Amino acid sequence: MKTLTQTKLNLSGSKDTRNKGKKKYTLITDIFRNPFSYLLLLPAALYTFIYGYMSLPWIAIAFQKYSFRTGIFKSEWVGLKNFKFFFASTNALTVTWNTVYLNILFLITGTVAAVLIAILMNEIKSKWFAKVTQSTLLFPHFISWVVVSYFVYLFFSMDEGFINLQVLKTLGIPAVNWYQTPLAWPAILTFIKLWKGTGIGVIIYLATISGFDSEVYEASTIDGCNRWMQIKCITIPMLAPIVTMMTLLSIGGIFKGDFGMMYTIIKDNGVLLPVTDVIDTYVFRALRKVGDVSNATAVGLYQSIVGFAFVYGSNWIAKKYFSEGALF
């Protein structure tokens, strides 16, 4: 007579032919059991292997004095010299700071703008008006940065730009050589980023607001709240979790500059670089214009590592306070 434990654990005595002499369930077993699913998985897995994992060994170049002639196996190893070189130059501080401050600027203004407009749009009663304006707001998102750089030129060109020739002239202010005025560009870039990115934010926040329980609002109306108080005491606090989550997500990417935006608009304008050169454009130039492969790799690696730390850190914070909000 089996004991209770024996029955439960199905130990000795019972004939379980399936488990008897059972091999470990390995990846190979899984593949044999589900051949067609693995077949379906193969293209994506292969692509990810090539572009995701095979990129890792090349990181070794960051520690070498690499040249295309000698390749990775014959180039001289120089340890951390490339990194020392980068950090000793003023470049390191400049591009890092540019990347981070621009991202912070974009993040703060972007969030405020998107939340503000979403709240305001929620108060709009005409559905037609809301739809049309929402479409217009979202439209810039679909335009590539190359086209945007044309737009920027239309406005800020020294000799023919809309701002210099139509706006400033009408106001009697002398023309400004925008493309040679570094200090103007944090503001200009922020504005451009707002123009392009607010639409998406508004959609997300507006969708969130639409999902709020209307009973709370009705109850507050009975209690005598007007619309202002509703926004202040209900909508904004209820938006806080998702805003925080989106912010944390963005902070994860704070070390990554928007290459598309920066390079198409600023290109290689030496006057503006001290204020607008981000890590990504720096690495691009190091590789393509200067041909300094080792330096480019080293800086890229620096960006990847610090970027990963930010992603991991922001996710850890998210997990601690908003368990559903974290990525992993």
Place this chain on the structure above:
Amino acid sequence: MKKTNIFDWLNYGFIAITSLLCALPMVLMVMVSITDERTIQKYGYDLLPKMYSLDAYKRIFTSGDMIVRSYILTVLITVVGTFLAVLITAMAAFALSNKKVRYRNGWSLYFFFTMLFNGGLVPWYLINRALHVNDSIFALLIPNLLFNAFNMFLVRNYMNSLPDELRESAIIDGARDTVIAFKIYFPLSIPVLAAVGLFYGMGYWNDWWNAIMLISDRKLYPLQYMLFALQSNMNMMTDLQKGGNMVGVIVPQESLKMATVVVTVGPIIMLYPFLQRYFIKGLIMGSVKG
């Protein structure tokens, strides 16, 4: 509350101005493209030019060889690329939502890790070089655009939400995984696949990164990269217009550039109202569900 007070008016006004600002650059660009070139040189870019001229468009439509080629190329890679990308993504998502695949969480991690960390620009470039995709159409199809783990997770989550009974009954009927995937799961996943298709499609259409890094052959310039090169390269201008310059005729430089851009953005504007709905749906699916 039926009364519209001053805040409503201010609100409508503010939102209206904001959205007009969004449209303004496009409007300006269209106006410049139909402005007479001399007027541009004298008076700059304006919303209401003193003299109009369709010269730029005439030139594009009569001898804009390069534009046509870029267009056809871009449409081709967008259609083919998007199709392949959606296919690969859906297949992988299916495999990862298949509960019989016990290692599926491990594989999810495999994909996810690449979203967090990767070698950077130089390794990416060297890998492409090693694959010999430079200066070929594959350079425009494969790197960065052919598959995106984030999109795959979107599809996978959607498939996970489909009831298991579908699979059970199909297995009882003797169907293999591939059949289950193509005949059951993919058709049911059309909402999310449409959204993902839009994301990929936009990526292909707007891409110029692959071109700037990997392409030097002018015949392989996709639309956006052609626009990019056009800005800085006056030689491209003469390539754009086969006809050559006649003495005494003002060559439309600025208006030609703007007209080229307008022609490029045109299809997006036309398709936009139609696609917008799906895009918004997909966006909300992706962000709110996470």
